[in-house]
Amino acid sequence: MDQVNYKRSTASITSVDRVLSGQYVTGDEEPNHVLSAGKKFFRVNIMGVIVGVNGMEAVFDDSTGVIPLRSFEEDFKDLKVGDIVLLVGKPREYNNEKYIVPEVIKKIANPDWLRLRKLELERQPRPIEPEPVPEKEEVVEETPIISNVEDITTTIRNLDGGDGADIEEVIRESGKDETQIQQLLREGEIFEVKPGKVKVLE
Numbered sequence: 001m002d003q004v005n006y007k008r009s010t011a012s013i014t015s016v017d018r019v020l021s022g023q024y025v026t027g028d029e030e031p032n033h034v035l036s037a038g039k040k041f042f043r044v045n046i047m048g049v050i051v052g053v054n055g056m057e058a059v060f061d062d063s064t065g066v067i068p069l070r071s072f073e074e075d076f077k078d079l080k081v082g083d084i085v086l087l088v089g090k091p092r093e094y095n096n097e098k099y100i101v102p103e104v105i106k107k108i109a110n111p112d113w114l115r116l117r118k119l120e121l122e123r124q125p126r127p128i129e130p131e132p133v134p135e136k137e138e139v140v141e142e143t144p145i146i147s148n149v150e151d152i153t154t155t156i157r158n159l160d161g162g163d164g165a166d167i168e169e170v171i172r173e174s175g176k177d178e179t180q181i182q183q184l185l186r187e188g189e190i191f192e193v194k195p196g197k198v199k200v201l202e
Helices: 016-022 114-123 149-159 168-174 178-187
Strands: 023-025 032-038 039-041 042-054 057-060 065-072 084-094 096-108 191-195 198-200
Touching: 016 032, 016 042, 016 065, 016 096, 023 084, 032 084, 057 114, 065 198, 084 114, 084 149, 114 191, 149 168, 149 178, 149 191, 168 178, 168 198, 178 191
Parallel strands: 065 096
Antiparallel strands: 023 032, 032 039, 042 057, 042 084, 057 065, 084 096, 191 198
């Protein structure tokens, strides 16, 4: 069989409960993923707290649910119980147990980011009834990788007077477009503290 080349999907901002309640889907036409309420999660972006660490496995809690984190390359020696982290990784399933393989684990010093993430998730539309697995659906294409990310974050820091930087002003000053700002929001590099205002995640 010819090798299938997949495009790297954008990490979706979501919560542990949506990963746990979803259906794990495997196949040759697209990467393995979780299907939850009609949305495909190839990669996830979740903020929460480390509640257990044991070698190459950790336990992650975002207040909506608890899920294991498993590494197949190195242990979690830099993590400790109580660490608040931004997690970007791939949802997986083994023996009917879902877990996440981390790609990025970024420690967060300010616990207020958890409250802001909760508000962000509350603004997301959540379908009431899960949809069945579609027979065929187009592969999700990744937004082009942003160049000069530091230019955008530096601009945000310069324009942030304490309550965030205005997105339109950031676009104007940095020379970037709104698509690139939205991708940074999805990847967790910046955070929308209120509609139209963003901050750099410190």
